[in-house]
Amino acid sequence: MNSIVWPQKNRELHFQTWLQPLLTQHGLLADTLQLASADASTRRYLRITGESGSSFIVMDAPPESNDVRPFIAIAKHMALDCGLHVPEIIAADEALGFVLLSDLGDLTYLKALQSASPAEVDRLMRAATQTLLQWQLKGDAARLPAFDESFVRRELQIFVDWCVQREYGRQWSETQLKWWEHSCKVLVANMAEQAQVPMHRDFMPRNLMVCSAADGALQVGVLDFQDAVRGPVGYDLASLLRDAFISWDEEQELDWAIRYWEQARRAGLPVDPDFGEFWRQVEWSGLQRHLKILGLFCRLKHRDGKPAYAEDLPRFFAYAIKVSTRYVQLSPLTHLLQDLQGSMVETSFTLR
Numbered sequence: 015m016n017s018i019v020w021p022q023k024n025r026e027l028h029f030q031t032w033l034q035p036l037l038t039q040h041g042l043l044a045d046t047l048q049l050a051s052a053d054a055s056t057r058r059y060l061r062i063t064g065e066s067g068s069s070f071i072v073m074d075a076p077p078e079s080n081d082v083r084p085f086i087a088i089a090k091h092m093a094l095d096c097g098l099h100v101p102e103i104i105a106a107d108e109a110l111g112f113v114l115l116s117d118l119g120d121l122t123y124l125k126a127l128q129s130a131s132p133a134e135v136d137r138l139m140r141a142a143t144q145t146l147l148q149w150q151l152k153g154d155a156a157r158l159p160a161f162d163e164s165f166v167r168r169e170l171q172i173f174v175d176w177c178v179q180r181e182y183g184r185q186w187s188e189t190q191l192k193w194w195e196h197s198c199k200v201l202v203a204n205m206a207e208q209a210q211v212p213m214h215r216d217f218m219p220r221n222l223m224v225c226s227a228a229d230g231a232l233q234v235g236v237l238d239f240q241d242a243v244r245g246p247v248g249y250d251l252a253s254l255l256r257d258a259f260i261s262w263d264e265e266q267e268l269d270w271a272i273r274y275w276e277q278a279r280r281a282g283l284p285v286d287p288d289f290g291e292f293w294r295q296v297e298w299s300g301l302q303r304h305l306k307i308l309g310l311f312c313r314l315k316h317r318d319g320k321p322a323y324a325e326d327l328p329r330f331f332a333y334a335i336k337v338s339t340r341y342v343q344l345s346p347l348t349h350l351l352q353d354l355q356g357s358m359v360e361t362s363f364t365l366r
Contacts, residue, residue, distance in 0.1 A: 017047070017048055017049075018047060018048070018049060018060065025076065028110050028112075029074070029110075029112060032107050032110060032112050033072075033112075036105055036114060039105075040064060040070070040104065040105075040114070041064045041065035041066060042062050042063070042064050042065075042070065043062065043063050043064065043065060044062075046061075046062055046063035047060055047061070047062045047072075048060065048061055048062075049061075050071060050120070056075070056076050056079045056080060057073060057074065057075045057080055058074050059071050059072065059073055059074070060072040060074060061117065068117070069117040070104065070114055070115065070116065070117055071101060071114075071115040071116070071117045071118075072112065072113070072114055072115070073085070073111075073112065073113040073115060074111070074112060075111035075112075075113070076111055077109065077110060077111040080111055082106065082108055082111050082113055082240075083108050084240045084241070084242075085113070085239070085240035086103050086106055086108070086113065088239050088240060088242050089101060089102075089103055089239070090103065091153070091154065091157070092149070092153070092236065092239065095152060095153070095154065096148060096149055096152040096153050097148065097152065098145065098148060098149060098236055099118070099223075099225055099233050099234060099235045099236065100235065100236050100237070100239070101115035101116050101117075101118060101235075101237070102115065102116040103115065104116065118223040118225055118235035118237070119223060119224075119225060119235075121223060121224040121225075122219065122220055122221075122222065122223055122224070123138060123142065123219035123220070123221075123222035123223065123224060123234075124218075124219040124220045124257075124259055124260060126138060126224045127139075127219055127260055128260060137232070138224070138232070139254075139270050140270070140273065141232050141234050142219075142222055142234055142254055143251070143254070143270060143273065143274040143277075144234075144277075145222075145234040145236065146214075146217060146250055146251065146254065146274070147274070147277060147278060147281060147283065149212055149214065149236075149250075150211045150212055150247065150250070150278075150283055151281055151282075151283060153211070153212030153242075154212065155210060155211055155212045155213075155244040156244070158212060158213075158242050158243050158244040159243050159244065160210075160243065160244050160245075161205065161210075161213060161215075161243040161244060161245030161246070161249075162206075163202050163205075163206065165243070166198075166201065166202050166205050166302060167198060167202065169302070169305075169306040169309075170198055170201065170302065170305055170306065171309075172306055172309030172310055172313065173305040173306060173308050173309035174194070174309070175309065175313075176309040176310070176312040176313040176316065176317075177305075177308045177309045177312045177327075177354075178350075178354065180312055180313075180316050181312040181315070181316070181324075181327075182354050184353065184354070186350075190349075190350060190353070192346075193346035193347065193349055193350055194346075194347075194350060196346045197344060197346055197347040197350070200298070200343050200344060201298060201301065201302045204246070204295060204298040204299065204302075205245065205246045205249075205299065205302065206246075207295075208246035208247050208248055208286075208295050208299070209246070209247045209283075209284035209285070210244050210245060210246065210247075211244070211245070211246075211247045211283070211284075212242060212244065213242060213243050213244065213245035213246070213249050213250055214236070214239055214242055214250050214253070215241045215242055215243055215245070215249070215250075215253075216238055216239075216241065216253060217250040217251075217253045217254050218253050218254060218257045218258060218259075219254070219257055219259070219260060220257075220258070220259060221236065221237045221238040221239075222234055222235065222236060222237070223235030223236075223237060246295065246299055247278075247283065247284065247285055247295075248285075248292065248295040248296040248299045249299040249300075249303065251271060251274055251296055252296045252297070252299045252300030252303060253300070253303060255267045255270060255271065255296075255300075256300045256304070256333050258307060258326055258329070258330070259326065259329075261329060268293070271292075271293060271296060272289060275289055275292055294341070297337045297340070297341075298337065298341075298344075300333065300337065301333070301334055301337045301338065301344070304330045304333045304334045305334060307330055308327060308330045308331070308334070310323075311323040311324050311326060311327060311330070312324065312327070331351065331354070331355045334347075334351060335348070335351055335355065338351060
């Protein structure tokens with residue numbers, strides 16, 4: 015355990031006290047503990063090996079900035095009620111923010127997609143959309159917080175506070191503020207008009223795992239679901255197709271989206287019966303998400319000392335500009351984006 019750096023000595027002592035009885039109960043080898051991964055929040059994940067050779071994951075979620083109870087509740091719901099492949103909760107101290115989980119491995123969808131052949135990419139993405147459908151059809155949206163207007167607007171404000179003002183040092187004029195309010199109303203209305211379903215809220219390749227079922231078939235593992243909400247049906251698909259760290263030609267995006275839409279309609283999921291309208295809903299849902307992430311990545315850079323995230327800002331500006339320039343209702347937003355990234359707008363910059 016000496017290889018793990020603890021920001022606070024007191025938390026290390028709490029951890030060791032919590033872990034000690036679990037070493038015997040589950041045959042864990044203390045000297046195998048190592049860092050598995052960290053994310054953009056204050057959570058991190060440790061990996062520890064058992065005497066049988068199997069491995070486990072420890073979630074370290076400091077309670078002053080995290081609440082593990084939603085993670086535990088949604089994990090059980092996803093596994094028991096939805097039949098999804100998620101980490102099993104083996105032990106937990108909700109007050110301290112420590113959770114012992116089964117290990118879904120270290121092959122994320124992101125890693126697999128970056129090195130896969132076109133045929134394998136297609137197989138993986140179709141499996142991911144099937145998993146998404148299963149979640150949306152079987153999940154209980156009523157038990158989740160609402161992704162309502164105040165929620166959507168709070169997320170959009172992150173873009174203003176951290177990207178527009180902090181990263182670029184802009185203070186909008188009265189006219190620009192009116193453009194922004196118009197844009198917010200359009201994006202809020204788009205979220206509200208869609209059917210409301212269980213929404214993962216971060217259904218992206220880095221939060222999906224490539225696993226194998228007992229018969230060797232591909233099984234999609236799902237992670238990082240603690241922020242799930244009741245929200246628009248198109249949001250999670252936008253998260254999957256237009257990701258923070260990997261992008262696709264729009265022709266390929268449309269192929270996966272049409273297949274999803276056709277299957278959703280057959281299964282009785284309340285998607286818009288017109289695909290063109292459904293795709294607009296997906297694009298606008300993704301636009302709201304991308305504006306939020308532009309703000310989040312700038313906040314990680316300036317507030318949290320994690321500048322690497324800002325390297326992906328051009329990808330998100332490209333996503334946002336592609337959508338805003340396509341729809342006349344979003345032309346005020348295009349003016350605002352042009353103020354920040356004029357050259358992208360003028361050259362119709364895209365990712366491919």
